[in-house]
Amino acid sequence: MHISLLAWGTRGDVEPFVALGMGLQKAGHEVSVAASTDLSDLVTSRGLDFQPFNIDMAAAFNTETSRRWVEKSRGPHREGVHINRVVHEMAPVAAEGLERILSTSDALISGMLTYESALSAAKHLGLKHIRGLMAPMTPTASGEALLYPALSRRHTRANLVLSLLMEAALFQLVRPGGDVIRERLDMPRGTYRGYVQMSRQTPTIVGVSPEVIPPPADWRGLVDVTGYWQVPCPVDYEPPADLADFLAADRPPIYLGFGSMPSSTPQQLWHTVTTALARTGERAVVRFRWQDWQPESEPENIFVIKDAVPFDWLFPRTRGVVHHGGSGTTGTALHAGVPQWVVPHMADQPYFGRRMHQIGVGPAPVPLHKLNADRLAAGITQLTNDRAYRATAARLGERVNAEDGVGRAVAVVERTLC
Template structure:
């Protein structure tokens, strides 16, 4: 079967689809992955066929509109307005790529931001279609499986009603891309009722550990929480000498990095980080991908890196401080070390909350409320809390025992024959 995976997004959005694509290819399918041009090597280096969305996502994420989305998403309503602007601007590029890709596929697996567009195309062209998500998006009464639950630790109809409202809002956010592709395919404009009917009939895979997203009873028959779709570190990875020496010096350092998240105040964040490390006497491996600024001087207690496989790096650290992306959260869990999440946007507050509820990290602090004192307190907690460290080790063993890719491939083949 010719399967196209629509991996629209930054590296953290694309890597899980690469892992799933490898699993499907090993099972004998003809797999291609559509991603932005700056991530082509991520696909081809893993032996998969690449199809382009003609956009540099790293550059686009540092554009004014996307940066405003990341930095001013205080609460779901304001974040929704920013996301709608970003999606409207990117919709023509996504639609052009999707129009070209669907002509060479028997089946599609789409992510959250390509889902509504792919749903329209698949329905019109008679293609098989599965939704692949890295966060919980399906309505439920369970607060543990809901992005914005009124009651995060309970099952309640209040949660279910809130999740239905969220689903309606999400449809309005992703609809611009669908409108463009429907116009290109000469398909009538989408309605929310039609979207719900098609959505309820579309199988959904969630590439996250069931330890993190316990599968609610009201998802049975609709959603499979498979475990993480994990890309392991290359067997031949050799770290730079500076990083190797830094990691071998006791005590183990922390890792601090915010992934692809842009910032308009990198100097302020850098100074905050340096103060927190000085106050605690700690060391850290730091990865900040700020295109327009780099520190002129780096103190001895910091090792700045550009790239390193997290699967290799995190087990060598005392703990991980990060933005709360699904993949980074999962890799820290697999490493068996405690973590602290500084959410910026989207699903990141959810994973910050779940890390705390699972007992493997302190309560998250949103980027807008981050201070040197709060970072220092979190580092002390990660270093000194033996219960948290023990819980992280146990949970790490459980997550490493899962094989999310194999489970997802089994589900796909069972659904599609």
């Protein structure tokens, strides 16, 4: 059986599918991972077959449409408008790649942005299909397992109604990609009713710890929260000498970075960061996407990462992590057992920021558009000085490290698809 993993998205979206693919391949399955062309090395360096979506996702995130999605998503409605524009622009490329992948696949594991397309195509072609997610997307009455709850700490009908409305809105947002592939396969136009009927019969695996997403009873066993799917750091990894020297020079620094999220005002963000770090007296390892701009100088208390450094190596060597709230970065910080503070930009990031505060490993999230030097300095001070955050993060890290997210996900896949 050939299993195709549809990992559409940025590096943070693709890495968990690479980890899952490695687990499936180790279990004896034929596996390919479909991702954007700029991430081919991430897939092939781990010994997996790569299938391209013919787009450079890093470049695509530098377009005006994508920057607006990242920087102007202030609430579900505004974000929905921007997501719809991005999906419309990328739908033809995604559909072309999916059509090619379908011709060589026996089974599919699709992510959030490919799910609606894969759902109807798999049904039409008689392929087996699982949904693989990095955030909770299934309707529920539980506020702890809902991206945008009415009451985040309650199990209530209001949450269930709101989650059903959000599901309907999401279908309309991602539908353009499905419409293109349905047209290519000479299928009828998709409907929300058909989407719901097929969705309720499709098993889902979520690559997040149950400590973060407690599976609610109303998911009725259709959703399995397995634990994180992480690509391990190579055992022979050697950090850049200047980074190793910085880490050894004084007490451990914090890490501060926002993943693949672009900024149209990097000078302003750099000023905010340097001012806040100067006020707190903290040392920091910093990583941003600068586009065409670079800081003219770097203060002695800041080390700017120019190349990729494995977070599972770096984070345990820090006093805490300030990040955008991507699922993978959140999970790596949990595994490291260090406090973390989320500055969410969009999508599922506010959810993970809220959950990290609720489970007691860091301060309440502050959205990027509200971030300034005063708030950043205050958040860093809380993160590094609150002993309760450190103690809770250490305890939770032990429990998360005891999970076998990939192993459990592989077991679900084998039970469902094979």
